Each structure stands twice: as C-alpha cells, then as structure tokens.
Amino acid sequence: MITQIRRLSFALGAEIIGIDIRKPLDDKSFSEVHAAFLEYGVLLFRGQPLTREQHIALTRRFGEVEKNDTKYKPDSEHLGPAHADPERKYPDIVVNNPHPNIKRSDYEGNFWHTDGMTGCSPPMASLLRGIEVPEVGGDTMFANMYLAYQTLSDTMKKLIEGLYGIRPGTTRLKYKQPTPSIAHPLVRVHPETSRKSLYLSEKVSRIDGMTVEESEPLIQFLCNHAVRPQFVYRHRWRKDDLLIWDNRCLLHNAVGDYDSAQTRHMERTRVLGTPSGAYISGE
Numbered sequence: 001m002i003t004q005i006r007r008l009s010f011a012l013g014a015e016i017i018g019i020d021i022r023k024p025l026d027d028k029s030f031s032e033v034h035a036a037f038l039e040y041g042v043l044l045f046r047g048q049p050l051t052r053e054q055h056i057a058l059t060r061r062f063g064e065v066e067k068n069d070t071k072y073k074p075d076s077e078h079l080g081p082a083h084a085d086p087e088r089k090y091p092d093i094v095v096n097n098p099h100p101n102i103k104r105s106d107y108e109g110n111f112w113h114t115d116g117m118t119g120c121s122p123p124m125a126s127l128l129r130g131i132e133v134p135e136v137g138g139d140t141m142f143a144n145m146y147l148a149y150q151t152l153s154d155t156m157k158k159l160i161e162g163l164y165g166i167r168p169g170t171t172r173l174k175y176k177q178p179t180p181s182i183a184h185p186l187v188r189v190h191p192e193t194s195r196k197s198l199y200l201s202e203k204v205s206r207i208d209g210m211t212v213e214e215s216e217p218l219i220q221f222l223c224n225h226a227v228r229p230q231f232v233y234r235h236r237w238r239k240d241d242l243l244i245w246d247n248r249c250l251l252h253n254a255v256g257d258y259d260s261a262q263t264r265h266m267e268r269t270r271v272l273g274t275p276s277g278a279y280i281s282g283e
Ligand code: SIN
Pocket: 096, 108, 109, 110, 115, 126, 128, 139, 140, 252, 253, 254, 255, 266, 268
C-alpha cells in the first residue's frame, strides 16, 4: 500500500513512497499506483535495485511489453561496452548507455520528444531505471502537455482541433530501420482520462493541408509553448531510481550535459499503446 505521495513539481510528477516494486504488486497497490500514474504523469520510486526480470514483471503489470528486438543491435554504438547485453537475453530492455565516442549532445533522446511517435501506436508508458548515473548532469526533463493545451486561448484550441502534424520518415540508419512519414493529431484525447493534450514534438515538420511556410510558425509556437518552465519537471537522477511516465500526455528530453568521462547507464522498457496516427506516403 502507498504510504505517501510526494509531489515533485507544480506541473507534474510524484514520488511514491511505501511500495517495494521489486515484489509483485497486489491488485490494491497496483490500482493506487495506476491512479497516481494517470494523475501525475511521472512516478518516481527511489532506491529500487531491480533485476531485469523484476523490471520486466513491473512493466507487464501496466500492459503488454513492447518488443525491441530489431531496434538496437548488439554492436550498436548506443550500447556501451561495459553494460551491453550482447547475448540479447533481455530483448525487451533497451540499454541507454551511449558509447564513450558518442558526443552527449548527439544522443538521440537529447531533444523534446515523446517515445515512439514514428509509429502509429506509440507506447503508453516508459519505465526507465538509473543503473549508473553521472555525478552531475544527465537529467531527464518532462513537460505536461495537458497543461500546455489547457493554457492555449480558445481561438488557438479551435484552430488546431482536427489538425495533424506530419513527422517526415527517416532513411535507414546504421542501427535503425527506415520509418515512413507519419501523421498524428495535434490534439490528442487521452484514452484513459479522456482529457485533451497537445501532441507534437520538434520533429514535426508540417501540418497536414498546409504548406511548410504556413506550418512552421504554428509548430514553433506550440513547441515553445509546451515546454515553458511552468509546465516542466526536471528529474535529477540517483542510482536505483525508477521512473514511469505516461507517453500520451508528456514530452521528455534527456539532457546531454554530463561529463563524457562518466557513465550514464539507464535501462528502459515500454508498454504498448493504442492507435493514434497513420502512415502517409508521398512526403
Ligand atoms: C528517452 O528518451 O526515452 C531516454 C530518456 C533518458 O535517457 O533520460
């Protein structure tokens, strides 16, 4: 049973105290955790040295675990040598431990985004563990997209209702498959809370039905508005922290500002989500 919920910021986030997530959660505890997840968007559990099996078991409590088997290859530069999983015994876990040769500023999570937006059904949640964290820096920032939507003027809300943001496809990268262009609604209705939030990232290049020139100022405005400091929580990692966040109503940004001589070894699972977008051709 949860003994305390401690808010992490005005905008979002709560630390959950009194639950040992290494053990299977009974239904009552899980329903409290789930309610807090929907209310606060990010949940923090401190001092939880989970095994990979426990990490996967906890993920499974939230829904079906996303398979990552084709995304990160064992020889990928994104897998640091010290902690890689070369035998791929745990294909559902992504090891975020950039190779020392990768500049922190080039790390792919180092911009405002929401996970899995290149797919039609982005994951509903991500569970990230801090295994080894730098002395300073390497924080993860989160922005509350419900608040971003609520604080728009009624005229802007009407303007963007029903519009789709297009994220261009990618060509094949060394460690990733190519992805087609995809359109997601700029205003998304959360499938569980039924609340509306903004839903876009800096990678959206155009709005469906508009030219690039027409789209850019609107995208720029919405992206800047969404990450105003009053909508943001910045998490400073401690070893054995576990964060669970709701990808359907938050943006996040892994800040690449730590000493490259230090290790930042994180491990992440994701929970499958429901359909939101559609692939488009001819972009
Ligand atoms: C991510 O973008 O999902 C990774 C977040 C992090 O490493 O802080």
